Amino acid sequence: METIASRFSTPQRQSRVAIGIILIKFIRITIKSFWPIALSFLVGGRNNDTFTQIIGYVAIGFAAFNLIGSILTYFRFYFHLEEGAIIIDKGILQRLKTNIPFERIQTINFKQNILHQIFGVVSLEIDTAGAKKSELTIDALNKEDAETLRNFILAEKAQIVVQESDSEETVVSEIEETEEVILHLSVPDLFKVGISQNHLRSMGLLFAFVFSILNEITEDIPELVADEISAYDNEILNTGWIVFLLTAVLVIIISFIYSLVTTILGNYDLKLSIRKSGLKLVKGLLNREETSINKKKVQVISWSDNPIRMLFKMFTLQIEQASSAEADQLKSKIRVPGSYQKQVDAVIKTVFPEEYYREEEKHSVSKLLKYRIFFFIGLLPSLVLGVIAAFSVDWEALYLLIWPVAIWFITHLYYRKRSFEVNHELLKNNRGTFGHHYEVIQLYKIQAVEVKQSWYQRRKKIANLSLYTAAGSVKIPFISIEQAEALENFILFRIESDKREWM
Template sequence: MVQNDHDFSIPTRQPSVAIGIILIKFVRMTVRAIWPLLLSFFIGRRAGSTFEDVVGYLVLGFAAFNLIGSILTYFRFYYYIKDNAIVLDKGVLKKTRTNIPFERIQTINFSQNLLHRLFNVVSVEIDSAGANKSEISIDALSKEEAIALREYIMAEKEQIINEIGTEEEKEISADKSPSELLLHLTPFDLLKVGVSQNHLRSMGIIFAFVFTTINELTNDIGDFLSDQFTQFESYAVHNTLFAFLFSAVLVIIISFLFSLGNSVLKYYDLKLWMGKNGLKLVRGLLNREEVTINKNKVQMVSWSTNPIRKFFKMYTLQIAQASSTEVNAQKSKINVPGSYKKQISRVINMVFPSEYLGTEVKHSISSAVKQRIVLFYGILPSLVSLSLWFLIEEAAFYFLLILPLSVFLGRAYYKKRSYEINEELIRSNSGIVGTENVLTQIHKIQAVKVKQSWYQRRKQLATIELYTAAGEMSIPFITLNEALQLENFILYRIETDKREWM
């Protein structure tokens, strides 16, 4: 038995600060779900609307009911250790008990928001093998107790593996080499990450928020916009052009600042440590996260770049861990921006067998994909725009610019879309403006699907989709014969490989 100053065998509640953390989490979830109703409620009260009053009171009553339930949940929440397993008892009306044996525990992760950091507590998530979510989540533990709990569980797990584990598990458990700091985002690196973010997505988020808010505040957004633009009718053409350019520059600046601020909040002081057993990631300004990545649980590794990030010679490294649900698969993907090629190579060599890396045979997709892109994204939209001549007149000719654009997009997509494969690994390459590469081991693939659209059937082409516990990989527009051969090869490798997929 591992010695520890804390007695984890006694059922223990969380510290009292957990009440405030639970309430804040509840309020955040409630506001996120019903803020349009709350806004309608306040507007309705000023307008004297009885309906909005009723809706508002129902919402507040529902919130109060759940608020009381959240407080009661705190008093019925206990955790303890029994028979080499961590046990969680919780529930008000329906009591549940979750029991996870130490040998099934994969990672123990910590996170902190501002309130956590103010009271020096952390949120603890314990993830087990094959879980569709973190099976045990503790909202608040003192940092000292959380670290002691993690060390105790991992030490006991190591002792159990040394007694009953396989030789491979014993070898990994016996590794005591210190973690190496692989990546640390400096303020200058963080600035480059912010500059090279997707600012179009930031524009979309800003516009969506503005238009949604305006739509809640006014009955007809069309009339609102019409009233605003009518104010500029008396200006000369050059003044209108100046206003348009000024607005465009303002939107770009706001989007840039939004992207930069989001990068700072999410990736501030990002550090990535690497050991023989896996990786540890720490990041965040207001919400500080500490995530442990077990290399056996990694399903896919991808790295991507865009023109600005390529200028900085930087990539976004994404590590996808095993998850049994599509929603949780998105949460299990860990992004590490500001990575350089050397650091990506170190991670890939740690996760995948190094003797197979670089031996993949490259295959191109069918050139018919260029024709499809030109047809569906160039010719058909152009014909539709010309057919609307009687509505938009000369403006219809501007839509013809879509045609040469679709030719460019088709060529760029075809040039970058390919796949590489050997006996052990399969890699997908894609992109139009930027590039993205995804790498996985064949024996970790759980399902294979070959499908055809009506266009592909006419051309004797197909798309093959490969499903892992962390998401899917798609290889489009290869010949049907090639897709069937690839499917048979992958299924054969899966059936004959006796290794565990995680």
């Protein structure tokens, strides 16, 4: 009977669908890199601009060269299993052979775009500790073969860990673990998530895209607009504000629709499951992603809301995993929108010791933080601008008084929510302005503690405390120097006295 090891022992290629996947990947990269040049080429060709035509032909030639290289990449890519490792052999002019031992592998994730889903294949990504990007990506592999390969590698890795620790625990592959789905976004939840997104960001992207296109097409937009406006008399010009408001409303509507659609597509059929070894997240419609989260690697769990999500009693949950200094930390952050407090609590109790996840005494930061923020952002700018405006607009400069009043209100909201809680196992960092943001970190996973003072803080006997983990840092500003040093000593003691491993 053929075993899994023997089945993948001989070098083999990806699914033939990989040719199309590689082509699509190439086209996306080409469009992203060369669309300004291509647009200039089209405009230049219309105007008989020889220089622009040359640039366009060079870009097309370069694109064709890489297109051929992308196709050849498929035929020169092989993978197989060999003595507790997966071997990748690839390259066109220069061959590259990579050996990845099973014990170095951290996670094996699946991704599917629309073409993957049509042909029943997946993109398999293998991540190792410290890799800036996926150590190995197989662009298209039969889904059953991919699941078989993943289960075998993870089971072999678990067996190696058991042998090294002299444990007699039963080794169970990830797929055999019982899964409990704790979050499944329904259609109403998807709309709630979409409605509560940051639409200002979408608006900025829309404006940037439109103006960049217009800038590539013509540099005479101001003159064209002036010529058009000069054709109307003063009475019609008085309607300019109405036109401006209607345009602003249109942009807001388009931005809202864009955010809503991208949110629904990106988080369609989102499922968050709890396993013995950690968590699994599956989401997406056109691009389906399946991500495994090892609970030992989790460094920080945070959840946040905004005024709209507060109405829905909904949070965006973020799980940050360990990554090296050279790694892309965005890759290590998994976002789970549409989470309710019940799911947040379930995730934290799965990853961290349940008995320590409880409310503790809240320690506030110094009021000097509030005063300092107000001075530099609220009071000082309004004084400078007020003096300047007083010589040009007279009494109308009084409108600037609205700014410090608003900043004082915002700063007060921020200060009220700025606090931290700590016990023998966990530290919780609380902050927010119009919404709330909470972070929970396990003390023994902290890698470094830094107490830092500016000249102003030294005079006031306060300090900033920074806690560094393998996923980033957590900062507690403007606490007394005695409190910062006591917390530093306590955390260092917990790190040195705890013998648990988390990598």
